[in-house]
Amino acid sequence: MPPPRTRGTALRRRLAELRGPEVAAKALDARALAALAANPGCRRRAILDGAGVNKAVLATALGSPSAFGQSQFALTRGNAFEAKVKADGGAELLRLAHEKLDRAAEPPARASLPDLSATGPEGRVARTALALREASGAPGTWTLLDHPLLALEVAGSPAFLEPDAVVVHPDGSWSVVEIKSFPMLDGSADPAKVGAAARQAAVYVLALEQVAARLAEGPEGGPAPRVRHRILLVCPKDFSNLPTASAVDVRKQRAVTARQLTRLTRIEEIADALPEGTCFDPGLPTAELTAAVECVPATYAPDCLSACELAFHCRDRSRTAGAVTTLGRTARAELGGLSTVEDVLAAAHGTAGDPADPAVAALRRAAYLRAEALDARETVPCP
Ligand code: SF4
Structure with missing residues (x-):
């Protein structure tokens, strides 16, 4: 077997071929990772x-453009709000962190704002780790890391993640800060949006835990800094542009994401199973591109519609194949080995399926009860 470095280079080359030689890679972000963890079975x-394929561009090239993503207006508004929150050396942000996460600590009268600039993602990751180590080693001070860069290994390949901010508390512990532009009305925000922000923050928490573990194993050793599992969610207050915040407990999301990420099939294994010459370059003819996408198995579920840019394409394919996955994960699980709507109807009407199979028996019983209610019992055999 070739050494790990050689294997890593070969994998990177293979992923670049899959993406298309002239196509720039799209970095994996925490939002994408959280969505990936939500459907770990989808190869x-x-x-x-x-492979860093831009799925929104790919979906458009396949003729099924995705319907989500932020509008330019929302992006501009979000950036302006974030700049406001971090203005004045992050004074307001640190005040909110003190108020919502760490009231027992000294208020942040003065804060340190390390420079995190470096060349390339690896350089920025190293600079972030150094800044975190220095901040944790300076007890009694508040430190704000603006857009640090963290690395997290996902399915055997590194993903670079950039939280809005990380705060180092006077006791040396670390907190993730998420700044969102959806409003917090009377102290509470849309639960679906808060849930999505919590899943995203959970990915950052996992990445920070890896940094903490590496620092503890490093030459200077010592106990690993504590990564707090309550993150700071900052949003505009009511209908204004003033920041307000709330502490969000992400323990559950962290545990679920950690478990799901370990279930992802290694990228290397999926790449090796693809036919030679497979390429997802959006510049290819649609038929060729469709064939390339279809040669990778997918596990469509209606939840994909709110999480993946390829959802319309995969839903069309699923519907065309009459797959029961379009009915949702719960129905899919109840139907056992019956994978198409055609099989399900045949089982219900007694023309196929093993009557000893609990799913088949339940379907026959349900069909009989329905026919009985409609006074059409003779059309369905008694189970
Ligand atoms: S939309 Fe398709 S590619 Fe995306 S997660 Fe769902 S099944 Fe997988």
């Missing part, structure tokens, strides 16, 4: 994300 998404 299609795993390989496309691992």
Whole structure:
């Protein structure tokens, strides 16, 4: 077996071939990772994300453009709000961190704002780790890391993640800060949006825990700094542009994401199973591109519609194949080995399926009860 460095180079080369020689890689972000963790069985998404394919562009090239993503207006508004929150050396942000996460600590009268600039993602990751180590080693001070860069290994390939900010508390512990532009009305925000922000923050928490573990194993050793599992969510207050915040407990999301990420099939394994010459370059003819996408197995579920840019394409394919996955994960699980709507109807009407199979028996019983209610019992055999 070739040494790990050689294997890593070969994998990177293979992923670049899959993406298309002239196509720039799209970095995996925490939002994408959280969505990937929500559907760990989908090899299609795993390989496309691992290869840095821009799925929104790919979906358009396939003729099924995605319907989500932020509008330019929302992006501009979000950036302006974030700049306001971090203005004045992050004074307001640190005040909110003190108020919502660490009231027992000294208020942040003065804060340190390390420079995190460096060349390339690896350089920025190293600079962030150094700044975190220095801040944790200076007890009694508040430190704000603006857009640090963290690395997290996902399915055997590194993902670079950039939280809005990380705060180092006077006791040396670390907190993730998420700044969102959706409003917090009377102290609470849309639960679906808060849930999505919590899943995203959980990915940052996992990445920070890896940094903490590496620092503890480093030459200077010592106990690993504590990564707090309550993150700071900052949003505009009511209908104004003033920041307000709330502490969000992400323990559950962290545990779920950690478990799901370990279940992802290794990118290398998926890439090796693809036919030679497979390429997802959006510049290819549609038929060729469709064939390339279809050669990677997918596990479509209606949840994909709110999480993956390829959802319309995968839903069309699923519907065309009559797959029961379009009915949702719960129905899919109840139907056992019956994978198409055609099989399900045949089982219900007694023309196929093993009557000893609990799913088949339940379907026959349900069909009989329905026919009985409609007074059409003779059309369905008694189970
Ligand atoms: S939309 Fe398709 S590619 Fe995306 S997660 Fe769902 S099944 Fe996988």
